[in-house]
Amino acid sequence: MKRIMILWAVLSLGLGAFAQPAEPAYPDDGELFRQLGFPELRENRKGNESILLRDDSTVFSDVDVDPQYPGGIDSVYEWISRNFDYSGMGDCCAIGRVIVSFIVETDGSITDIVKLRDIGCRIADRVVNAVSIMPKWIPGKLNDKAVRVRYVLAYSFFIR
Numbered sequence: 001m002k003r004i005m006i007l008w009a010v011l012s013l014g015l016g017a018f019a020q021p022a023e024p025a026y027p028d029d030g031e032l033f034r035q036l037g038f039p040e041l042r043e044n045r046k047g048n049e050s051i052l053l054r055d056d057s058t059v060f061s062d063v064d065v066d067p068q069y070p071g072g073i074d075s076v077y078e079w080i081s082r083n084f085d086y087s088g089m090g091d092c093c094a095i096g097r098v099i100v101s102f103i104v105e106t107d108g109s110i111t112d113i114v115k116l117r118d119i120g121c122r123i124a125d126r127v128v129n130a131v132s133i134m135p136k137w138i139p140g141k142l143n144d145k146a147v148r149v150r151y152v153l154a155y156s157f158f159i160r
Contacts, residue, residue: 059103059148065141067104067149069134076134080155083130092121094159099152100127106146108136119157127155 069076096119103112113131118124131153140149 057148059150060140060142061150063140063142063147063149064144067108067140067151068138070138076153077155079134080127080130083133085126085129089121089159092123092159094119094121094123094157097154097156098124098127099154100124100131101150101152102131104137104139104149104151106139106148108139110134110137116152121159123157123159 069079071078097117098115098119099117101112101114101116102110105111110131113128115124115128139146141147
């Protein structure tokens, strides 16, 4: 009788697991941003247009024209590598991607820089410092109007 109860419990749990609806392996970008603490992002373009008419402080994630650094993404990586502070790293060994997020303002300036992923040795802090002194970007646009846009930047490191 004990074996039957155990078998029934195992089968019930196993079948119950298959009966659950499958959840996506990766949340959509909006869900990821909400999990990271950026609830202000607006994903619905129609919603963006109505907000745009009444509010200049909204931070957008889905715009007609994404913000750009003059010279493109390769120039961003070059800027970070030239302005990255390697002093005091000693025997630091780090391999991986650092991810930071920031807002490109309507005038192209950078604000609200947030570390999303660090790989050790305080490398993300050094990337934040390099990003904080970047020259102005070309702002993102929605309906031909410059808007505030949250930008996520990943930078790969191989430091031995």
